[in-house]
Amino acid sequence: MLPSRWWVWGVHGFRVLLFAATLLAIHFHSKTRSQFTEPTQLEVAPERLTQWFSDGVIGEYDAETGLFDVLDASGEVVGHVTMTSPQGDQSIGFSGPTNVLVALDRDLEIVGLDVLQSRDTREHVDVVLGSEEYWNQFLGTKWNDVAELPRVDAVSGATLTSYAIAEALFARAGGSAPRLKFDQSLGLDDVSELFPEAATLTAREDQSSRWDIRNDAGELIGEVVSTSRFAESVIGYQGPSQTLIALDPNGLVIRFVLHDSYDNEPYTSYLNDDWSFPELFSGMTLEQVSSYDLEAEGVEGVSGATWTSMAVARGIIETASQLERLKHESSVPSESRSEWGISARDLWTLGFLVVGTGLAFSPLRGNGWIRVVYQICLVVYLGFINGDLLSQAMLVGWVRHGLPGISAARLIVMAGIAFSVPILTKRNVYCSHLCAYGAIQQLVKNRLPWQISIKKGFRSWVRFLPGVLLAWVAIVTLFDWPFSLVDIEPFDAFVFQIAGTATIAVFVGGLIASLFVPMAYCRYGCPTGGLIEYFRRSRRSDRLGWGDLLSVAVFLFAVSLLISDG
Structure with missing residues (x-):
């Protein structure tokens, strides 16, 4: 008699809830032990x-x-x-x-x-x-x-x-960060010398050191740029200076004025009273100012205030350089991204996820040429170029410390597909269509005439290896042992710049084994694949077994550690 639908979904629901509860227990336990603390004392060798x-x-x-x-x-x-x-x-x-x-x-x-x-x-x-x-x-x-x-x-x-x-x-x-040396706010009085007709002063949303200037009619008559944010490290006679640079509506420099300075009188007055020096960069764009060579142009500064005036000029050049760099480069510490935070690398990986998942449910999955071309692309791009694969080391890191930010969004989506699709559809899409190492094994499968058939008795033992490795992962995670989990899987070998000896050995050994035993590593050695299979619905997945017993044991131990944390 077949089990009822409710029983099948009940077993899978139990596994998912138990697993989620275990992850939460491990996460909160790890936070109490692994988060670094506020340094009231800092011991450094x-x-x-x-x-x-x-x-x-x-x-x-x-x-x-x-x-x-x-x-x-x-x-x-x-x-x-x-x-x-x-x-x-x-x-x-x-x-x-x-x-x-x-x-x-x-x-x-x-x-x-x-x-x-x-x-x-x-x-x-x-x-x-x-x-x-x-x-x-x-x-x-x-x-x-x-x-x-x-x-x-x-x-x-x-x-x-x-x-x-x-x-x-x-x-x-x-x-x-300590407070900036100069006030970052400006009023109309501060720019009246540069723009006598100024009626409104509006700070740029993208740059706190730039303001648009408009007249009574609401017309844009120019822009003011402050050097305070960019040139505080440029020191004159006694300290840095804040200079305001006036630009016309076309972005050309009109003149500049020394607004505030840590240098003292009379040097600062000499600079503002000079008739020609404040117009040194007149008619130039900020791009032209950024490449201006004071020495080559023979600029000697204002007589009697050489150090102060030359520091002001260098500060303006430094400000122009940084503004040009901000204009041409992204403003986040990551790859070139769109306004939604999506990079080209993200889009390509997401494209593979969509195509691979769609192919798994399409009749085209049986087309040999399409399958081989897709697998080669998967290995080259997701494997050797991107290195986008799921691993126990990465998953354990997420459990301990929380999900990463936007830079790893594609991997989070990949994990979501890997674990949710097998539960909902009975198909392990990740291992068959999204894992680069799985694709390599499919490409080398049955390529040699010498194939080894594992006897049934021995096969019943080796199929427990992924579960044994998962048990080891659980032990390392719960006890916070300093063991590198990348050593038990081959995936880091795709990123050969960082691959260790153990990872490369697993990578090469798994491929050699797959030449003689089809999909040898996937079937008998992959803990990540074993974890996905544990949740996959199948004809036998409604039966409670050793995996469930291990899950309950890990959950109870994780809860006991959490309780002991106080």
């Missing part, structure tokens, strides 16, 4: 500090800014340090957050970065650590300008990890 500050020691902590003073032997402040935790802990890379040590000089300019601790996958973090180019792009940036960096280049092979580190830096700097 001396050799880490000496790479930036000779004989430096960490002094007092400022809770308002989140910075520690670094003192020399005489007790003088020579710099500052901080770390990205806890503000940056929500930035999840491949499988977890990374806590970064940030070293700043006395002017709050980044002079060094180092990883204090990471809960991301070891191989991905190691690749980022080894990329000098990645870390150098942050050096020289003012701490209160970090969150405004127009672009961050990721490390090939460790995209999610490198973006997450950048996002953690942005979160930390945005949450605790």
Whole structure:
């Protein structure tokens, strides 16, 4: 007698609810143990500090800014340090957050970065650590300008990890950056010297340091740009200056005026009283100003106020350079994205998900040529180019630390398809049509005349291997053991820049086995595929078995850990 429909759906509903409850228990347990904490004390090995500050020691902590003073032997402040935790802990890379040590000089300019601790996958973090180019792009940036960096280049092979580190830096700097040296608001009186006919002053939504100027008739008569946001690191005789640059409606510079300065009188008055210097860039676009060479043009500044005037000119050039960069590059630390946050890479992966899922339910899946062409494209693009595959290391990272941001949205969609479609339709679409490693095995299947048939008795044992590996994953996750889960699966081998020996061995061994035993790894070695199969509806899936017993045991243990947390 066949089981009733209610019983079948009841069993699957039980599995899904039990699994969801287990994930929640593990997540909340992991949060109490793995989140980094607010640094009221920061213990850093001396050799880490000496790479930036000779004989430096960490002094007092400022809770308002989140910075520690670094003192020399005489007790003088020579710099500052901080770390990205806890503000940056929500930035999840491949499988977890990374806590970064940030070293700043006395002017709050980044002079060094180092990883204090990471809960991301070891191989991905190691690749980022080894990329000098990645870390150098942050050096020289003012701490209160970090969150405004127009672009961050990721490390090939460790995209999610490198973006997450950048996002953690942005979160930390945005949450605790010191106040800017100059007032960021302007009134009509501040621009009346540049635009006597100004009736309204409207801040640009995209740039807080740019304002549109209109007359009584509502006509646009020009624009004002402030250098304060971009040129505070340009120092004159005693400090930085805030200059207002007037542009006409066509974007051409009219003149500039020194609005505020840390330099003192009479040097600042000399500059504003000079009849020619404020018109140095007159008639130029900001793009032309950004490439202006003061030395080559023979500019010597205002007599009696050389340092101040030359610093003002350099500040204007620096401001124009940064505005041009902002105009041409994206404003988020990720790939080039549309206004919805979708990159070309996202669209291609989503396209494969749609095509692969559609093909799985189409009569065309039986067409040999279409299947082979699609599988080759899947292996090349989703595998070797994108590296978009599901793995236990990634899934466990999501469970522990939460779902990542927009940079991994395509992987979240992929996981949703992988687990929901088999429950609703009985078809394991991911393993058969979306997994690049599964596609390789299909391509090499039955290519050799020597095929091995596994005897029934032995097959009944080896089919438990995915369940054994899942049990190991559960143990590592529950006890928070420092074992890299990427080592038990072949998927990181597609991103060969980061692949470890164990991953490559599984990749090669699985392919060799599949030459003689069709789909050997998928059938007898893949824990991710085994997990998907556990939820798939089939003729025998209504029967409770060892998988359900293991699920209950993991759930009870996860709950006990959560209760013990207090």
